[in-house]
Amino acid sequence: MFKDQSLDTFLDRLASADPTPGGGSAAAVMGAMGAALVGMVASLTVGKPRYRAVEAEMHALQAKAAELRQRLLAAIEADVAAFDRVMAAYRLPKDDPNRGEAIQAALKGATDVPLACARLCVEVIGLCHEAAEKGNPNVLSDAGVGVLAAHAALKSCAINVTVNLNAIRDPAFVAERRGELEALLDGRDREVEQLYNHILAKL
Template sequence: MIGSETISDYLERLASREPTPGGGAAGALHAAQGAALVSMVAVYTTGKKYAAHEDRAKQIASRADELISASLQTADDDEAAFTAVVEAYKLPSGSEAERSTRSDTIQRAVLGATEPSLALIRLATEIIELSEELVDFGNPNVVSDIAAAAEAARAAIATALITLQINISALKDAGEQDGLRAEADRAERAIDRAQTVSQRVREKVAA
């Protein structure tokens, strides 16, 4: 599991001539880092000075900690899903029956491979939403980390989005493609929201 690896071991695997881990896992780690930054800002937004927002800050920190774990799980899920796609393409295709079985298996595997991407987009979108809240009342001494969290989540979504689009193009079912394109549109809007968070932080810093 990626969550139990050292950073050096993970990066060594990422850099190797192996199909996994790849971009999907890297995107999930972007999200995990974003969630960790959200949690850090939230725990710094406690005490008498932040009494009016302390309860909400604690809720945000707790949820962000859950998002860290969920993001790391998504990294493992992405590895498993991509491995299933690779194995499907290795199936024999000598006879008509084998070609049919292979094609059906590939389509199921590709559709399954969209799930980690969709999960990552949802998780990272929530990280952005929490970042949006913290801009309003978070400890100003760590306000730059709010932008860092939003940018990490943005990178996670952008990474998941390109993977999702590749899988959409490999699917044959038009209905499934349309549904996934709607999810891709939502991902694009979340990316815009992340950029807005960063802009708000820059304005605060410049004020």
């Protein structure tokens, strides 16, 4: 599994001529890094007498960040599997009467995987707010890096959702998924920029 490889090996694979892992898997890794940095802020807050008032909240933040990190790591493999299904569908003989349907079904799956990843990234962004507001201020910069990583992952997911939607011929599916993506993105640039500037001002 890609998540069990060394970072160097994963990056070598990413840089290779192999189509997978690709941008979707990279987005999942960025999101997972954002979640891990939230976990770091929480870990460096719990157990310190000065932050006892937020101890329970930091434990909850730790647990949620760890859960999201694992789900985002799982999205690496999900993205690879979805892309492989798309490629397999396109490799079907052109005279196969099921080819068009197979391609469309695979494209829908390849849309839903990065869309699910985008949902997780929005959750990570939310956790970064809490980490920055209540966590140990000595690691406030890590909360900042975390929110930027999660935001980059979200925007990357949006690219992958959009490229697949543009090839899908089911108007209802396209409208529903595009609507959800727009809702996930709505106001997010401004939100992240505000948190980024807030963190910079406190450093």
